[in-house]
Amino acid sequence: MTIDQLVPLTNGLSLRACNQTLVLDRTRITRFPDRSVEMAFRIAGTDLAPRLRLSALRLASSSLDDLVGIVRRVASNALGCR
Secondary structure, three states: OOOOOOHHOOOEEEEEEEEEEEEEEEEEEOOOOOOOEEEEEEEEEOOOOEEEEEHHHHHHHOOHHHHHHHHHHHHHHHHHOO
């Protein structure tokens, strides 16, 4: 997976959390000198904007499904859902 694939992946991604369907929006990717990246995205309809940092190795070795799962878990945890 490349950095350029991350933004389209998460913009508009829906997730089911807290018995409601939510959509992720306005993803921002920040690159760091160690080649890791930080993803920040808003959860539409809330004031939440979780962030997650991915190492270069994790980004390179993860599939699309892996990253979707990670993003959904981070968003659900930000909402306080299990």
